[in-house]
Structures are given as C-alpha cells and as structure tokens.
Amino acid sequence: MTRGSTGDRGHRVSVGGADNEPSSMAAEMAAMPVVWRRLLVAHVPDRLGRCSACRTSSGSGERWPCSLRRIAEEAERIYELELGRAVGE
Ligand SMILES: [Zn+2]
Secondary structure, three states: OOOOOOOOOOOOOOOOOOOOOHHHHHHHHOOOHHHHHHHHHHOOEOOOOEEOOOOOOOOOOOEOOOHHHHHHHHHHHHHHHHHHHHHHO
C-alpha cells in the first residue's frame, strides 16, 4: 500500500486567540465533567434533526448538533485526553 497525498492535513492547535473561540470554552469546560455530561444528555436530536434542548418557544430549534453540543463533545475529548496523559505516561 502506498501513501496517498490526501488525508493527513496536520492538526490544528489553537492556543489563546479569540476569547470567544469554542475550543477555549471547551477547554475550560473539560475541567467540569458534570457540566458537559449534562449537556451531552440534554442536547440530543429530535425527530427532525434539531436540538431538543435548544428549541425555542416558536418550535424552531437549532440544527443538531448545536454549538453547545459541539462544545460539550470537544470538552469530553479534551477531558479524556487529559486523563490519558495523566494516567498513561
Ligand atoms: Zn442544543
């Protein structure tokens, strides 16, 4: 098997930057597993593929995965990475 030219585009590591960046929010949230676990449970898609937690009173919800869901997932990932780092080495 030969190596294709596609695929590995390198990983993005953003440290600092805009204070509004989701990744930095996720990094902070990673330290609070209770918070992102709750978000992961609450922000699930309904039958129409919209977030059932972000639904407004008018009935039109944010498309799932919503931004909160994505941040929570990112937080979980970071959390597990940190765990792996702490235990693995
Ligand atoms: Zn949501």
